Amino acid sequence: CFIKLKDFQKAIATLHCAIRLKRESSYFFNLGYCHAMLNNNNKALNYFNTAWALNHGDKECEKAISIILETYYNKNKTS
Template sequence: MEYFQKANAIYNTKDYSRAIALYRKAAEMKDNEASALYNTAVCFIHLKEYAKAIPIFHSAIALRPESKYFFNLAYCYAMCVNKQKALYYFNTAWTLNNEDEDCEKAINLLLKSYRIAP
């Protein structure tokens, strides 16, 4: 069985630390590299290690610039309290998929946080 498939099976058991190791091996072996990187970063989100996920999302995006990759990158920036980068990447995600209602909601929440109360 390929590393990527093994990692997916482990991910489904919610053993994110073990899944990370297998996804990293899959990426190293070029076994679904972009997806392996993306899934590695998602595991870090589940572990609430957002700062660790950010550079991995950037690597995945370099290989495959998909809306959901940008969305999750933006989410990590939001969780790291970097509103400017979060807004930038949520907007990028929404540009790629303007039907994503969650993305639109995230953008609106961030924009509201910039507004000054009267």
């Protein structure tokens, strides 16, 4: 798996192909994770939100969204 190898660009490309075949919340979650690891927090938040919309019971997704929002809040608070 490209994510375990930390090859996030290849993982992103592979996940986009998978999403074209089937819209799974886990694919969107993994896209969010890849973008978060690449410090693309806007994209990460969008993908985590999509994943959560597809699966409201995903506590890890909810946690990831909270972490990104907290980061934004703290960044803007110190600016």
